[in-house]
Amino acid sequence: MPFGNTHNEMKLKYASAKEYPDLTKHNNHMAKILTPAIYELLRKRQTPSGFTLDDVIQTGIDNPGHPFIMTVGCVAGDEETYEVFKELLDPVIQDRHGGYKPTDKHKTDLDPAHLKGGDDLDPNYVLSSRVRTGRSVRGFCLPPHCSRGERRAVETLSIEALDTLSGDLKGKYYALKNMSDAEQQQLIDDHFLFDKPVSPLLLASGMARDWPDGRGIWHNVNKTFLVWVNEEDHLRVISMQQGGNMKEVFNRFCTGLTKIEKLFKERKHEFMWNEHLGYVLTCPSNLGTGLRAGVHVKLPNLSKNAKFEEILKKLRLQKRGTGGVDTAAVGGTFDISNADRLGFSEVELVQMVVDGVKLLVEMEKKLEKGQPIDAMIPAQK
Amino acid sequence: MASNFYRILSSKRNVGILSLVGAGSITGAVLLRREHVTASAHVRRTYPASAEYPDLRQHNNCMASHLTPAIYAKLCDKSTPNGYTLDQAIQTGVDNPGHPFIKTVGMVAGDEETYEVFADLLDPIIRERHNGYDCRTMTHPTDLDSSKLHSGRFDERYVLSSRVRTGRSIRGLSLPPACTRAERREVERVTVDALAGLSGDLAGKYYSLTQMTDAEQQQLIDDHFLFDKPVSPLLTCAGMARDWPDARGIWHNNEKTFLVWINEEDHTRVISMEKGGNMKRVFDRFCRGLKEVERMIQEKGWEFMWNEKLGYILTCPSNLGTGLRAGVHVNLPRLSKDPRFSKILDNLRLQKRGTGGVDTAAVGSTFDISNLDRLGQSEVQLVQTVVDGVNYLIECEKKLEKGQDIKVPAPPKGN
Numbered sequence: 001m002p003f004g005n006t007h008n009e010m011k012l013k014y015a016s017a018k019e020y021p022d023l024t025k026h027n028n029h030m031a032k033i034l035t036p037a038i039y040e041l042l043r044k045r046q047t048p049s050g051f052t053l054d055d056v057i058q059t060g061i062d063n064p065g066h067p068f069i070m071t072v073g074c075v076a077g078d079e080e081t082y083e084v085f086k087e088l089l090d091p092v093i094q095d096r097h098g099g100y101k102p103t104d105k106h107k108t109d110l111d112p113a114h115l116k117g118g119d120d121l122d123p124n125y126v127l128s129s130r131v132r133t134g135r136s137v138r139g140f141c142l143p144p145h146c147s148r149g150e151r152r153a154v155e156t157l158s159i160e161a162l163d164t165l166s167g168d169l170k171g172k173y174y175a176l177k178n179m180s181d182a183e184q185q186q187l188i189d190d191h192f193l194f195d196k197p198v199s200p201l202l203l204a205s206g207m208a209r210d211w212p213d214g215r216g217i218w219h220n221v222n223k224t225f226l227v228w229v230n231e232e233d234h235l236r237v238i239s240m241q242q243g244g245n246m247k248e249v250f251n252r253f254c255t256g257l258t259k260i261e262k263l264f265k266e267r268k269h270e271f272m273w274n275e276h277l278g279y280v281l282t283c284p285s286n287l288g289t290g291l292r293a294g295v296h297v298k299l300p301n302l303s304k305n306a307k308f309e310e311i312l313k314k315l316r317l318q319k320r321g322t323g324g325v326d327t328a329a330v331g332g333t334f335d336i337s338n339a340d341r342l343g344f345s346e347v348e349l350v351q352m353v354v355d356g357v358k359l360l361v362e363m364e365k366k367l368e369k370g371q372p373i374d375a376m377i378p379a380q381k
Numbered sequence: 382m383a384s385n386f387y388r389i390l391s392s393k394r395n396v397g398i399l400s401l402v403g404a405g406s407i408t409g410a411v412l413l414r415r416e417h418v419t420a421s422a423h424v425r426r427t428y429p430a431s432a433e434y435p436d437l438r439q440h441n442n443c444m445a446s447h448l449t450p451a452i453y454a455k456l457c458d459k460s461t462p463n464g465y466t467l468d469q470a471i472q473t474g475v476d477n478p479g480h481p482f483i484k485t486v487g488m489v490a491g492d493e494e495t496y497e498v499f500a501d502l503l504d505p506i507i508r509e510r511h512n513g514y515d516c517r518t519m520t521h522p523t524d525l526d527s528s529k530l531h532s533g534r535f536d537e538r539y540v541l542s543s544r545v546r547t548g549r550s551i552r553g554l555s556l557p558p559a560c561t562r563a564e565r566r567e568v569e570r571v572t573v574d575a576l577a578g579l580s581g582d583l584a585g586k587y588y589s590l591t592q593m594t595d596a597e598q599q600q601l602i603d604d605h606f607l608f609d610k611p612v613s614p615l616l617t618c619a620g621m622a623r624d625w626p627d628a629r630g631i632w633h634n635n636e637k638t639f640l641v642w643i644n645e646e647d648h649t650r651v652i653s654m655e656k657g658g659n660m661k662r663v664f665d666r667f668c669r670g671l672k673e674v675e676r677m678i679q680e681k682g683w684e685f686m687w688n689e690k691l692g693y694i695l696t697c698p699s700n701l702g703t704g705l706r707a708g709v710h711v712n713l714p715r716l717s718k719d720p721r722f723s724k725i726l727d728n729l730r731l732q733k734r735g736t737g738g739v740d741t742a743a744v745g746s747t748f749d750i751s752n753l754d755r756l757g758q759s760e761v762q763l764v765q766t767v768v769d770g771v772n773y774l775i776e777c778e779k780k781l782e783k784g785q786d787i788k789v790p791a792p793p794k795g796n
């Protein structure tokens with residue numbers, strides 16, 4: 001929560017050891033990396049907008065984690081967080097993103113022509129395809145730290161830009177606080193409406209302040225391109241449709257994103273991006289591409305196979321229930337998506353999903369016929 | 382009473398402070414008079430007040446009723462010496478629009494100075510919440526002399542249990558919405574230290590939430606003593622649950638009649654309770670225990686947050702003054718069904734709750750009956766109000782048992 005300028009100074013009157021959090025029961029990336037020495041070094045600092053070390057780590061202190069799922073346990077309040085607190089965040093990023101080093105460069109590639117195939121995933125198995133990412137508007141604080149004025153400014157800018165989209169991207173904005181009951185019901189039925197966050201991971205970082213002020217949903221008339229404004233990030237951009245034509249989904253995704261970026265630039269704003277971290281987002285887990293490309297796919301046989309987890313790991317894919325992160329699969333239908341975000345380009349990640357899902361469906365078909373799949377198990381990507 | 386506090390402003394005060402590292406004045410230490418406080422440090426801002434003013438059109442709480450754009454503009458770039466801001470103080474009221482039937486306060490204090498620096502907003506809220514109490518002109522009476530209480534023994538055919546609670550804040554340390562981990566741990570240390578000095582029927586033990594064993598936890602649950610991590614968004618939005626369960630705990634005496642909660646909604650919550658209707662004994666122990674604890678912390682150079690305008694300073698403006706809720710669990714099967722019940726309670730300055738506490742409904746015909754008021758009357762006056770009021774309710778119940786009629790008592794003068 002944004003304290004006043006003198007709050008951090010007041011804290012410095014207490015010895016670092018007295019302020020150091022009790023992380024003995026904790027299991028998240030922040031708790032693994034933070035030491036009393038790092039805490040002492042970083043607690044004197046603040047970003048230009050006043051985001052402090054305790055602001056970064058509060059969510060990780062308040063949510064000790066789960067023995068099986070490793071959460072990140074820290075958030076950024078602005079773009080500078082990643083620089084000012086690099087002694088903590090670089091190792092966290094390294095741990096979370098497969099050894100990504102502070103000197104590594106991230107490649108951005110949003111040219112859909114570079115994707116090979118992806119238009120022929122078997123619709124008997126692949127029910128829907130979706131690609132999502134996030135974008136932050138440079139110069140504004142991020143959801144954990146932004147003031148109401150900033151959040152509203154991000155909303156206003158976004159509406160202005162999105163309103164000029166045309167063709168199959170032409171659409172409409174629905175502000176959460178002004179929506180009619182009918183509009184709200186429609187958005188729920190379309191599975192577009194996002195709720196006030198209830199996850200303590202988000203609440204503890206201050207992202208739900210002032211709800212629903214400055215929040216809303218934009219979508220195109222065809223309901224295949226969707227933007228969330230001021231939920232967990234400034235913008236979440238989603239392209240989706242029924243069936244297995246991931247190529248079309250990715251085309252629309254790249255076209256839409258590129259257009260939106262251009263519209264923001266015309267208004268003298270750009271997205272937060274740098275060549276080391278790629279796109280800068282609130283949660284360190286979403287750095288780089290911020291991209292999750294996924295399908296809902298029926299794998300009733302394969303999912304019961306002992307090698308399922310191993311195969312996913314080799315393909316650099318992860319499974320979730322169809323309700324999203326933290327849900328269980330229903331009736332053998334899974335959400336399968338890329339596990340990585342940083343260190344691979346958008347094209348590379350979507351390619352992995354396309355190729356990987358193709359292979360999973362072939363394996364499923366083999367198992368249906370009672371045939372073995374051992375020879376098909378790939379090498380580690 | 383005030384003179385005791387003036388005396389404490391001596392070198393003894395610094396004994397506690399020196400346990401903090403670093404030089405520099407702890408500016409929160411010496412504030413007894415409102416005039417001494419200056420709204421210090423300006424807050425970093427990029428947008429004008431009008432762009433930051435919250436949208437309160439769906440809201441129904443005291444903060445929303447009184448926060449005009451003009452007051453917001455005046456206060457939004459001020460902060461207390463500790464760096465607590467207006468936006469933080471009102472965040473809980475912005476995030477919790479309220480309920481059409483229950484009017485919540487909608488703001489909290491992060492430290493003692495909050496009540497000074499943001500007086501332009503808090504004074505009218507206090508006036509609304511506390512029956513027109515004007516802290517600019519009135520003084521609050523503190524009276525913990527329990528010998529003044531009379532007729533404090535209830536008919537135990539009706540009264541099942543008696544309880545008095547209040548809160549106390551340690552001067553010089555920020556309150557739960559704003560405190561740092563070090564400050565919160567200091568509150569725990571100071572309080573546990575003082576409680577360890579209690580003896581006789583007040584001798585007891587501290588159970589830290591971080592260290593309690595499963596067996597201790599189960600016992601505390603069975604005794605109905607254990608408090609949980611707050612789930613109410615009124616509290617979580619104000620930042621009171623940060624770092625849970627660090628530096629939180631429960632202390633109680635061996636007899637389980639005197640209980641202190643540490644670092645829950647306030648620095649300390651102090652509770653005296655027992656089965657049956659002996660409110661006099663409950664209040665005796667309450668006053669004795671409180672005074673003992675106060676004496677202990679003073680020996681170490683600490684004191685409670687108190688001033689003659691607002692009485693005891695607590696996190697929520699609704700608990701200013703005495704912070705006292707004295708209540709009973711009482712059976713009133715006939716009276717509770719009488720249509721005049723609510724009016725009788727109103728005129729007696731009492732409120733009813735279910736036996737699960739605030740926001741619960743009564744089970745059967747057993748009610749939690751307690752004082753409505755907190756500020757503007759002393760502890761003795763409020764407990765006497767409860768004693769007189771509950772005795773009146775019992776008389777009504779008895780009359781109805783015999784088929785006699787009851788009277789609605791006149792409201793107190795000035796209401």
